[in-house]
Amino acid sequence: MNTPRPLETFIHRRRSAEPRVGKRALISVGVASALVGSWFPQISEPLRYLLAPKSPVIHAQKASDPVDGLIKLTAEQFAAAEFAVQPVRGGVLTRRINVPALVSADTDRVGHVAAKVVGTVAELRKNIGDWVESGETIAYLESREVADAKSDFLASLVSYNLQQQLFQREKGLFDKKITAEQAFLRAQTTLSEAQLRLDLARQKLAALDLSEAEISALPKQPTSQLRRKEIRAPISGRVTERRASLGQPVGGEGELYVIADLSVVWADLSVALTDLPSVRQEQAAQLVASDGRRLDGSVIFVSPLLSQGTQSARVVARFQNPDLALRPGGLLTARIDLERLQVGAMIPRTAVQLVNREPSVFVRVSEGFVRRKIETGASDEESVEVVADLAPGELIATANTFALKAELGRLMPDLAE
Incomplete structure (x- = not known):
């Protein structure tokens, strides 16, 4: 037994509610109508219309027939289909190019720890992967060259202190007219020479990478430690290479x-000749990491030279790398922002479907979604500008719009593409 549809039940109830008329009354009315119609045809037509039996005429759309592009959905259907909606809003359209990128370390953030003196490795305090701070002692060398330089400094310091005392003595005698001026001038000259030898010895120690604190502490240093030379980290970073071993000359x-700070890295980008005129320093760039994340950076160098083999130019961009996800030597893809355009209304590309070869979106309404034809303008890889037929703030479907298009084509075959 077929269950009547709600619309059929509604029509049946309307028919049952109409007043019943007897057969004799109907015959009488019919005869009168015929006589009047034969006599007064201008009156008969309205009467026939009024007396004709009324059949229900359905002007409203059926529940599944979107005459106006309406696709009705219940709350359960909307949730099950996982439709995503978002409001139309203004924004910035960006024209980008995708280029290969070779990640490298920032040369300003790589420190090569050199011995600077001839000697042997006495102690290595760091291993590969260890973090070091700038100025931290990471190794010790034993060097005869360092011992000789320290000895010269100490001897010059003793000589300078002695000559300074003699000069002060001669100066006092000269002020009291006890000694001759010639003796005073001789003491002054000897003090200047001692000062010069001390300065030269200090400069030699500084050239061997001894700090002022180390030089000042030399007079109190044990003699057995004069051969030892501290090796300090030039920058803060992580040890990426260890090139020496204990006892090695x-x-x-x-x-x-080798110490590297990889919190900031470079990327060598290969830009084709056709796109090169649009690339400039300080332009925004993005690097797509191996895990899909996009890291922001900027162009810092555009080479004026072209590669003869590839007819491309080298472009260097700098990127922040706080979690060390970018590793030098990796080959990735970079995006360079060439042009930026501010628009009043833009929508994701995923929201646009071609319906009957016309760009359309599905606007969220209380009953479901309504298909609306739009006029588009500029676009980029992710978004499209809307120049007409869609107002900022309206909610549109941005995910699974292909399902809405398919449903619309099933309900309205004339709109199928």
Whole structure:
């Protein structure tokens, strides 16, 4: 047994409620109508209309027939289909180019720890991967060169102190007219020479990378420690290479460690000749990491030279790397923002569907969604400008819009693309 639809039940109830008329009354009315119609045709037509039986005429749309592009959805259907909606708003459209990017360390944030003296490695305090602070002692060397330089400084310091005392004595005698001027001038000259030798010895120690604090502490340092030379970290960062071992002889050019601060990295971008005129310093750039994240940066260098093999130019961009997700040597994809356009209304590309070869969106209403044809303008990789037929603040579907398009095509085949 078929269950009547709600609309059929409604029509049946309306028919049952109409007043019943007897057969004789109907015959009488019919005869009268015929006579009047034959006599007065201008009167008969309205009477026939009024007396004709009324059949229900349905002007409203059926529940599943979107005459106006309406797709009705219940709350349960809306939740099950996982439609995402968002308001139309203004924003910035950006024209970008995608280029290959080779990640490298920032050369200003890489420290090569050199021995600077001839000697042997006495102690290594850091290993690969350890974090060091700028100025921290990370190794010790034993060097005869350092011992000789420290000895020269100490001898010069003793000589200077002695000559300074003699000069003060001669100056006092000269002021009292006890000694001759010639003796005073001789003492003054000797003091100047001692001062010069002390300054030269201090400069030599500074050239061997001894700090002022270390030099000042030399007079109190034990003699057995004069051969030891502290090696300090030039920058803060992580040890990426350890190039020496205990007891290894090193020369003035030998390196002990390589330290890198990778919180900021560079990326060498290869930009084609056609896009090169639009690339400038300080332009915004994005780097797509291996895990899909986008890290923001900016262009810091555009080479004036072209590669003969690829006819492209080298472009360097700097990127923040706080969690060290970008590793030097990695080949990734970078995006450079070439142009930025402010628009009053923009929507995601995923919200736009071609219906009957016309760009359309689905506007959220209380009953579901309504298809609306729009006029588009400029666009970028993610968004489209709307120049007509859509107002800021209106809610539109931005996900699973293909399902709404398919449903609209099923209900209204004339709109199928």
